Amino acid sequence: QQPVQSPQAVILREGEDAVINCSSSKALYSVHWYRQKHGEAPVFLMILLKGGEQKGHEKISASFNEKKQQSSLYLTASQLSYSGTYFCGTETSYDKVIFGPGTSLSVIP
């Protein structure tokens, strides 16, 4: 029931782009994306709802393909502050978010 994330880890240089993928074996109501920096709490980035609308916030955006039960997070022109672990959380049943194993993203100068 846990979603699958890929890649497991990625290292970028400042200014490079990255894509993090999330897929589920079950039909999804929504997909959440969170970022967690070392030693801190996960912080909400965005929610993708059924309907496939792409959402974005500055240089971080995401898409949701409900037919394929997949979501992707796009980070463009990465900054040092983007470093952290990115979690997708899937809602396959009402009431709860099940998180993927996380993708570690490191941005280096």
Add this chain to the structure above:
Amino acid sequence: DTAVSQTPKYLVTQMGNDKSIKCEQNLGHDTMYWYKQDSKKFLKIMFSYNNKELIINETVPNRFSPKSPDKAHLNLHINSLELGDSAVYFCASSQDRGVYNSPLHFGNGTRLTVT
């Protein structure tokens, strides 16, 4: 203003002891959660309460007992602590019972170390 606050931040204790973690949110949210994050960073949901009513109880040992005295507070009591309980425990809240379009707001976590 702290939105979701947990105490204590660190908890070091010996096997067999009983301990509690407290959580409070001032966001006016109806639903609160406990998540456990292990050493591999895997975030696993444990419990969820909506307006003091238990709505999610994942496969968690009976030694873990949540209590919600009101919708702004959710505490976690752990009996007979074991080495495997060592983890970071996060409290979270969301506005509605359904997480559809309702983000999770996390507390800063309680790092529990059992020796």
